Amino acid sequence: MQLEHRGPYFVPPYEPLPKNVQFYYDGTPLKLSLATEEIATFYAKMLDHEYTTKEIFQNNFFHDWRKEMTSEEQEIIKDLDKCDFGEIHKYFVDKNEARKALPKEEKQKLKEEADKIQEEYGYCIMDGHREKIGNFKTEPPGLFRGRGEHPKMGMLKKRIMPEDVIINCSKDSKIPEPPEGHKWKEVRFDNTVTWLASWTENIQNTLKYIMLNPSSKLKGEKDWQKYEVARRLKDVVHTIRAQYRKDWKSKEIKKRQRAVALYFIDKLALRAGNEKEEGETADTVGCCSLRVEHIQLHPQLDGQEHVVEFDFLGKDSIRYYNKVSVEKPVFKNLQLFMKNKDPSDDLFEHLNTTFLNKHLQDLMDGLTAKVFRTYNASITLQEQLKALTNSEDNVAGKLLSYNRANRAVAILCNHQRSIPKTFARSMQVLQEKIDAKKKQVEEAQEEVKKAEDEFKDTKDSKAEVNVEKKKKLLKRLEEQLARMNIQATDKEENKQIALGTSKLNYLDPRITVAWCKKFGIPIEKIYNKTQREKFAWAIDMAGEDFEF
Structure with missing residues (x-):
């Protein structure tokens, strides 16, 4: 692979405050x-x-x-x-x-200046083709926010310097020049990876990369492969489920624990729970690292039997709280796993991600807990779209059904967000618009009645034309009001759910493209310009009869 690029674009130096602005x-x-x-x-x-x-x-x-x-x-x-x-x-x-x-x-x-930077830093030459780069700028310094109640929120994100950056290009290319007076941390010629530059950020100690744009050919192929692996799971998932059900009764406790964990990964889309990065202080867990204190067992709760109540911090310190009715053997096994243990003890003490992932690989080549999430997310979207879409609905009604289907996936994957601080105000503004529109509809209804009465009295052709004109206006206003009401419902249902993560990472875009084509929905109503570039392969590939 031949690869040549300009290196990252660094955030400009700090500009001091004017003298009249004081601390x-x-x-x-x-x-x-x-x-x-x-x-x-x-x-x-x-x-x-x-x-x-x-x-x-x-x-x-x-x-x-x-x-x-x-x-x-x-x-x-x-x-x-x-x-x-x-x-x-x-x-x-x-x-x-x-x-x-x-x-x-x-x-x-200002736009022209930004375009000039994009032109210089935002493209690379790969195997003789000019390809767009994704995030070609280093992150600006600032304060770390994190998601949920992250224990490191407020810490200082330091400025990235050329001395922090590893450059990756091909041996025969022109190596990018570092900014004047600086040098790169390292220059590599590694054609087995797809990143162009990398550095370690100072808060979580994680690697950050500059990669090709999602619309690039290489990225599109990787995306397609990811969803094809998840589609392969569809053919063997019934066998896998039969196997873990059988293992619930195994004589080996290790197998039982693995089978219960796999049931949770499958049914609840839990993450496997990879070992934390060095220096990570947040007490976040996944399926394999659950402790006794993270679950409570209720033989009966809210009219359901065998209920497991989960409460723990998942990835990015997002709280996972769920009450779910499980199959009786799972419940019995959990009682057994928790027996004579302290709250801080591991629930699955015989299980770790390495052991689980090896088992998943044995079940199907390329299978990981993430593939289960992708499979279950995509299948859920497809089933929900079939159940919720009414072909008689207008575009706004169909889009509400799409968002509801997407919400079902986001809830399955625990993609939550805090209620935006502007939510109450924007709902109030929307409600005011709805009230004003209702008033217009009422006035238009009166106008229609008046026009109809006038026509009854006169039987005049002009009066007839006037009735039709008034009815058309009323219909248009009623449609606008219906659209606004749908928008308010959508906004309210969406206030604590983050739809973006599943839409971009876990849902096979071909399901969405097929749905749009089948029901005549413009694709830009679902995907913005950047997302359409990312999923160009799916837009070209999927017909309206595509099945995941």
Whole structure:
């Protein structure tokens, strides 16, 4: 593979605050050193966000900020409560508003500058073809947010420097030049991987990569292969299920534990629970690492039998809470696994991800817990679309059915989000629009009645035309009102569900494309421009009769 590129685009250096924008400590203005000021701006920009109200965020930020201060600043700044970032916050709010209010020509100039950077850094030459790169920019420094109640929220994300970056290109290519006065950490010529540059971020100690754009041929092929593996599972899943049911009664406790874990991975789309990265402090678990304290058994609950109540922190510290009725042998096995154990003991002490993954490989080549998630997510979408779509509905009604089907998948995969802070206000605005539209409909109904009465009295052809005109207007207004009501329902049902993750990573896009083609829904109603580029292979490939 021949690969040549420009290297990553680095975030421009920090621009100091104007002299009239001050930071105050204990009511007194305090001039900060450049590094300390830059970190103060990260916090100031987030003042109106709920993160800055959380104690763990505040503590982590203050701890990391103090580490970057000069010794003189450390002597003075000892209490976050005495810090006043108000002026800095206002400066950035005003700056943001000013940018939005720029005249058209100025906005065009900024767009041209961005296009120039995209042109220079956003493409590579691969095997003689010009291919688009995905995220060609390094992440800007800032404060780590994390998802859920992440224990590292508020920590300082450091600026990525060329000295942190490993470049990957081919031996015969022109090696990218680092920015002046800098050098790369390393240059590699590895044609077995698909990344162009990589570095380790300082908070989770995880590797970050610059990759090809999802629309590139190589990415499209990998995507297609992923869904084809999940489709292969369809042919053997019944055999696998019969096998783990049989293993629930095995004489070997190890096999029983593996069979119950596999049932959870299959039925609940739980992650296997890979070992955490070094330095990872969040107490997050997956199926293999569940502890006794993470589940409660209820012989009967809410009118159901054999209920398991799960409560643990999953990936990205997102809470997984679920009450599910399981088959009787699973329930009995769980009672056995929990017997004489402390809450902090492992539920599956004879199980680890290596042992489980090896077993999955033996069952089917390429099978992993993630393949189960992809398979179950895609099958769920396909079944839900069949059950929910009404061919008589208008486009808005069909789209609501699509989002409901997608929501069923997001719930299965535990893709939650916190309710957006703007949710209540935007619902209020939408409700006001609905109320105004209702009023217009009522007025239009009266107009139709008036016009009909006039026609009855006069039998005049002009009056007849007027009736038709008024009826057309009423129909249009009623359709608009129906669309708004559907939008409000969709918004309400969606407030705590993140649809994007499953849509982009777990759902075979050919199911969506086939559904759109079958019901005459424009594909752009489901996928935006970037997503259409990513799934170009599926849009070309899938006919309306595609079955996962």
